[in-house]
Amino acid sequence: MVTDAGTSSRPPRSYRxxxxxxxxxxxxxxxxxxxxxxxxxxxxxxxxTYTLARRLTGNDDDARDVVQEAYLRAYxxxxxxxxxxxxxxxxxxxxxxxxxxxxxxxxxHRHDELDDELVVVDASPxxxxxxxxxxxxxxxxxxxxxxxxxxxxxxxVVLRDVYDxxxxxxxxxxxxxxxAAKVRLHRARRKLKDRxxxxxxxxxxxxxx
Amino acid sequence: MAVDCNELVDILAEAATDPAALDRSAxxxxxxxxxxxxDMVQHRRVLRALRSLxxxxxxxxxxxxxxxxxxxxxxxxxxxxxxLLTGRRVAYIGGLAAATAAAAGAGAxxxxxxxxxxxxxLAG
Numbered sequence: 010m011v012t013d014a015g016t017s018s019r020p021p022r023s024y025r026x027x028x029x030x031x032x033x034x035x036x037x038x039x040x041x042x043x044x045x046x047x048x049x050x051x052x053x054x055x056x057x058t059y060t061l062a063r064r065l066t067g068n069d070d071d072a073r074d075v076v077q078e079a080y081l082r083a084y085x086x087x088x089x090x091x092x093x094x095x096x097x098x099x100x101x102x103x104x105x106x107x108x109x110x111x112x113x114x115x116x117x118h119r120h121d122e123l124d125d126e127l128v129v130v131d132a133s134p135x136x137x138x139x140x141x142x143x144x145x146x147x148x149x150x151x152x153x154x155x156x157x158x159x160x161x162x163x164x165x166v167v168l169r170d171v172y173d174x175x176x177x178x179x180x181x182x183x184x185x186x187x188x189a190a191k192v193r194l195h196r197a198r199r200k201l202k203d204r205x206x207x208x209x210x211x212x213x214x215x216x217x218x
Numbered sequence: 219m220a221v222d223c224n225e226l227v228d229i230l231a232e233a234a235t236d237p238a239a240l241d242r243s244a245x246x247x248x249x250x251x252x253x254x255x256x257d258m259v260q261h262r263r264v265l266r267a268l269r270s271l272x273x274x275x276x277x278x279x280x281x282x283x284x285x286x287x288x289x290x291x292x293x294x295x296x297x298x299x300x301x302l303l304t305g306r307r308v309a310y311i312g313g314l315a316a317a318t319a320a321a322a323g324a325g326a327x328x329x330x331x332x333x334x335x336x337x338x339x340l341a342g
Contacts, residue, residue, distance in 0.1 A: 051286050059278040064271070073282060077289040084290050151267045170235075170268040191232070198231035198261060205267075206260045 027053045029095065036096050040087055047087070051080055054097060058104055064167045065108035067156045075111050079104040098174075105168055105182040112160045147205065154204035158197060165190055166197035221247040223254055230254060234261035 032053065038046035058079060062072035082103050090099055155163055164183060168174045169190075174182075180190040221243050230248075232239040240248060248254045 048283075048287060052283055055282055055286065056275045056277055059282060060274070060276040063276050063278075069279070073278065073285065076278075076282060077286050080286045081290050081293055147263065147267050148270065151264060152271070166268070170265060171271045173269075173272070192228075195228045195231040198234065198264065199227055201268075202231070202257070202260050202264050205264055 027097070032096050033092070036087075036090065036092070040090070047084060050096070054100060055080075057097060058100055061101055061104050061167070061172065062108055064155065064171065065105065065160070065164050066112065067160070067163065071111060071115070075104060075108045078111070079107045082107065101168075101172055101174065102178055102182050105164065105174070105179070109164060109183045112164075150205045151201065154201050157204060158200060162193050162197035162200065165193040166201065169194050170198070223247075223251060226254055227257075230257050231261055233258065234265050 032050070035046045035050045035053070039050055055076065059072055059076050062075040062079070063069065066072050066075055079100065083100055086103075090096065155167070158166070161183075165179060168179045168182075169176070176187045176190050176194075180187045183190065185193075226244055226247065229239050229244060248258065
């Protein structure tokens with residue numbers, strides 16, 4: 010069974026979006042210097058922020074570091090939040106930026122596993138293609154496939170296809186061009202599809218060509 | 219010019235959300251190609267599954283909120299938060315003290331009742 014969030018976090022639960030009016034009130038109070046309101050904002054949004062960070066980094070420890078940094082940046086720049094977007098969307102962008110920085114820094118220290126072109130070797134039996142093909146649940150296979158993606162590709166597909174951020178915002182937060190973001194998105198989708206639905210023989214598809 | 223399936227792999231990934239990504243020749247190829255049609259179906263299934271992840275939230279292990287607030291405090295950004303954290307620590311330490319006192323009280327009662335039980339036969 011594929012676990013979703015590592016050993017240190019609990020299984021996924023159904024998501025209930027925070028009340029927008031209550032959030033707006035907390036944001037206004039926090040912007041006015043009410044630290045208790047900021048703490049309430051953290052309490053109300055931390056699980057969702059953690060979820061995004063976990064999906065972007067692929068592991069629990071890194072996700073917790075990214076969450077801490079994201080809230081620090083949010084605290085520092087709260088005065089510049091004008092409410093054009095939802096607070097959570099604004100926080101997603103900060104989290105994405107932090108995760109990108111974090112993964113980039115980590116790559117400079119660890120040259121393994123982070124290259125776009127790296128071939129991932131399935132060392133554990135549950136990641137074997139045949140075993141994976143037997144997995145009963147598409148969602149579990151997808152989450153496993155996401156974790157196996159190179160971080161650069163994973164970031165784009167998570168932000169676009171899970172969190173519905175526009176290409177422009179994704180490119181800005183990851184420090185890449187929009188066209189690069191689109192190329193990464195399509196590569197990520199293809200890799201996910203190939204991992205979720207393991208490769209078929211050409212002979213199985215005589216119509217191909 | 220004939221279109222080859224391998225030329226379309228990335229375009230099919232894009233076409234999962236943007237059908238206009240397929241030009242006329244690519245569209246004509248896909249309409250007659252079972253392999254590419256199957257790829258399109260798989261892309262759409264993956265996309266639906268990705269979108270469904272948005273409705274999930276992963277519950278972090280306890281302590282993350284305190285870690286966040288401590289991190290902000292350590293960054294020197296938020297002095298007032300110290301009082302909040304102190305409040306949490308006071309509550310935590312107070313809880314520990316109360317639990318310790320309760321345990322000590324319970325122990326004293328047990329010891330007292332045992333010693334009284336030992337004394338009773340002598341008194342008789």
